[in-house]
Amino acid sequence: MAERTQERDRERDRERTLPRIRLDQPRIRRPRLLPEYDPEAFGRLSERIARFLGTGRFLVWMTLTIVVWVLWNVFAPPSLKFDEYPFIFLTLALSLQASYAAPLILLAQNRQDDRDRVNLEQDRKQNERSIADTEYLTREIAALRMGLGEVATRDWMRSELQDMLKELEARDGERRDLFPGDGDRHSDVPDR
Template identity: 60%
Template sequence: MSESRRPRLDTPREARRPIVRRPTVDADAFGVFAESFARYMGTAKFLLWMTLFVAAWICWNVLAPGDLRFDEFPFIFLTLMLSLQASYAAPLILLAQNRQEQRDKVVQEQDRQANARAHADMEFLAREVASLRMAVGEVATRDFLRSELRGLMSDIEDLSRQEPEDEPGP
């Protein structure tokens, strides 16, 4: 190979255009849809509508004349439809649960951080209260000052009583 045809490591390659573009799906929008679907499937309203649908299906295929029935005994088409609905419902419910689990993890981490901050604040306040107690222990209290002043007052009174006796008369 000649020097000019050799690929250089210091220059990027030309970008290749893909022949087939892959479809893109907004995962968040699909997740929101899955959550709303799973939330709806967990309601009594859904169960009531599903029960009415199955009952109507069975009644139509049992009571209708033979040429108007679209699902003969043993209701194979109904079973197929219910299986199809379940096969789509299960992954959507799992997706909704996974998204809820991720949200729960985020909330749990935020709670843990808030608890750690609160614990650090409590430790700081406990140290501050302890230092204030030690500082107050070194400060003269009101009762101590009163007792000292009373002692000084009694000393002054004693001295004032002794002074007239010690003075020589005129």
């Protein structure tokens, strides 16, 4: 049993040292020295922090904190003061806050730029589709207009029928003129 375990360990070591030959098998994960994190979760957190840093509520809380800090360290008994004038610890805390706030704000802005870029690309594609649809509909309407030019409309048919009726009436009038007695004769014997 121990031999099998040792053989499996040797096989694993061999697999780790040899380059991966087959592409249909996943790579063996190497241990990482740095902790892994989800970039999306970190980005969402940075956006929430940046959104809070840009509010009036943050400014009010920051101002109140600084005022209380300064008043405490000026008027408190000497044994309770933790940051006497020139407030080195306060300066350090504000510098630390600023050093974290700036990159978080930049990260949130970069994520917003990425979203804006994606939205702009989608809007551009939608505009292209709209233009293509409009051009298609324009061509279809032009084809329908051309087709309607060749189709007999009700008014055209009416005018044609009226013209034919007038022609027939004129011919019938000419025929009566050629055979004036034709209408008076009531004979059963046909004309020869």
